[in-house]
Amino acid sequence: MTALLALDGLVKHFRARRGLGWRRPPPVRAVDGVSLTVEPSETVAVVGESGCGKSTLARLALRLLDPDAGAIRLEGREIGGLPQSQLRPFRRRVQAVFQDPAASLNPRLRIVDLIGEPIRNYEAIGRQALRERVAGLLGDVGLGGEHLDRFPHEISGGQRQRIGIARALALDPALLVLDEAVSALDVSIQAQILNLLMDLQEERRIAYLFIAHDLSVVEHFADRVAVMYLGRIVETAPVAALFADALHPYSEALLAAAPIPDPARAGLRGRRLIHGDPPSPSAIPSGCRFRTRCPIARPVCAEQDPPLKPAGAGRTVACHFRPEPAQTRSCDP
């Protein structure tokens, strides 16, 4: 089965502008060799902290950015090298929902125009027909037709995110890139939106590329998880396997740091907090990029950059010492 989306060795560096000195500051290596696939109807989560490059990755997948190297294949076809003008046919297949519902909707446009924009871009459609289509989409996301002529600021944050989802669904895409789509929402609204997304996935067989930083949401929502650190993927695994037993020391640290809303369990956890701050993406450490904060780092880590290699049962990990030889992965998750 061809993967719906295949990212292969993707690289994107940003050149910083020349400062006051002679030399140019080193480039920000936002995405530094990422390979990832998303199968049809699957939810793949990409987690990591700020500076890891997950937002840049999202924009590359949406072809809002041009990759410096590497391939992007959508439904088997290479789109990484295409100039922006030739990308229109592919935009129908992959759409986006952004983090800030208020910022992603033009405040001066009515909701019918906001959701109708993608439809008008690809079809010649009359006003009444458009209104009916948009009303249908509003119904799909749990909103009534009374919102058609409203403006974004007249509705709540959760409703705005539903509008963003409706707009993304207008062209019936095969893949939705959700860039921190629930991070800015209150907990109770987040639950509503996640339920909506799950229902939509069942009905429409859409795949999700879910960029997030909240691990508890990822645990519930995703099928597979990729952990990113400083522009590289350091581990991928089926979600249950990652949360049961993370292999990469960074994944372990993320899981250890995430607060648990249960006082009974919170105290019991052995917390091995990592220290310090992540290095800047323009000054990535040699060898393994996590070694400066890694509790199990050894000399070889500074010399050799560990590749992402299979670790059994659909898992991969980029570490010299994981999986430990004693940990033999069996074939069941």
Add this chain to the structure above:
Amino acid sequence: MTDANPPVLALEALETRVRIGRASFPAVDGVSLELGQGESLAIVGESGCGKSMLALSVMGLLDPQVARIVSGRILFDGTDIAHLPQHRLRTLRGRDISMIFQEPMSSLNPVLTIGRQVAEVVRQHEGLSPRAARERAVEMLSLVQIPDPRSRAAAYPHQLSGGMRQRVLIAIALACSPRVLLADEPTTALDVTVQAQILELIMSLQQRLGMALVLITHDLGVVAETVSRVVVMYAGRKVEEASTTDLFARPAHPYTQGLLGSLPSRARSEGLRRLRAIRGVVPPLTAPRQGCLFASRCPHAVDGCREEAPALGRVGPGHTVACWRAGELGDGP
């Protein structure tokens, strides 16, 4: 709290109203609470619940054009500070009651070194000489675990990471050993690994210095791991107060139950695919306030709920809730 051990901070039916256009609306609607010496308390709620306004009211940082305290008392060590003139509040702020905010970058002056900013607070309140203030600044930077504090004191805010900046803010807030620290979403803007470090720092400092802490947050995980008592706010009112253990184990108010129930971790532990979302949205500030404000979203609401607002009643030791049906309902939705 007994007379022998009076609370260091007490709010009595505090009401803060916000002016929009010609009318005013209660952002904090009759909230009372007590904080003992050295105690840690969390105020939990979603956006629009009034928790930030409460903190600003206590600190006297309300913009008089927009909001003001209209009734109730704020007792610090027994004295009402709600209507103190600004110059009296200035001596109180920073020295006796300190506050840290969500966005570390906007709270620091970008053109002053961090050492200078810490020293300034000390000089202002304790009148130390510049040299003594510098020494104290280095002490504080070391207290908040900034590596190499003496040389880092000469750094500017933009040279530091988000986590470091937040540590600087904590150093500034604690420089004069205040009795009360208000922390308004101190880690929301930080990565999860840094959040864990900062929370641990705040808690250990709180215990070491015997400070009372009010932690304002929307993150129930943070609450479970840090404080001993919790106040839940909804639409400007206090709806529940309990020890952390009691709140999570036996939530009495339907809103609290809904919040906890909608967490992804709960759904997982109950084997549910869909999250248990609270239907509806938080009522806007401008909506009429009749009866229980949660009634429109409450699965247990009866007619009486919409007519009269419930007062806080005891349901257990140190556990109060504002719900007419608190006695009858169980612990879950």
Add this chain to the structure above:
Amino acid sequence: MRNPPRAFRTETQASAGKPAGVVAATLSRLWRNPTACFGGTLLALLAASAVLAPLLAQHDPLALVPAERLRAPSHEHLFGTDMLGRDLYARVLHGGRLSLTVGILTAVICSLVGLAIGLVAGFSRLADALIMRVMDGIMAIPGILLAIALATIVGGGVSTIVLAIAVPEVPVVVRVVRGVVLTLREQTYVEAARSLGTRPGRILLRHILPNSLAPLIVQATYICGLAILIEAYLSFLGAGIPPEFPSWGNIMAEGRGFVLIAEWIILIPGAFVAATVLSLNLLGDALRDMLDPRTRRAL
């Protein structure tokens, strides 16, 4: 990050988007702002006096009555008469028509041309480099000198004056619009539009243009005031409106030789110029403060 609490949304947002709503909301907020109110009222009075000049002035502004020359302001001649016996009240009012016309025309032309060029410059990196170098070239020449040179070469007349004043001001507008467009390009909703397959032209028209109008309007008020001032300079220096047509600058130019004995000939038109420019500046300031998208917090 969280949205600002609902409490702090301003009421202009309540009617954003609907054209009638925007105007109504803007007017009501202007009314409440004392400086805007003052400036707006003053401007309205001045404009009214210019528009209604034929009705308000009993005397013919061009009629020469040598017997009545150099009279001080009186009941008969509210502003007195000039060295040729012409009623100054009528001349100043009619002059206002000319000056305001010049001001408004200049503002409109500058805005339209500047908007068009600024949009292109902000949106296309390629065009940007070329356009901004041309603009820099124009800005390098002192505006007034350029205006004088143009006016002298092409000759007098309202259209040439308008052109002479507008050309040096266009780069200013282009700069402002370009800056706004550069910011707007980074907005999430523009990114969203790209991902939806919206063509660049449509993005420019639907998403960027409407949101760049606000700073443009503020600039336009400043340019109007500036144009009136420059017209007065040019006419005063003899390079502006031909002396047959009364304009504030012309009147002042003619009164130059009589400043010790008939100072009202200079002072009164001068006061009108000052008042007009002041009211336009106050209005522009108030609009700028109002349209500034600050989120107001309780702090």
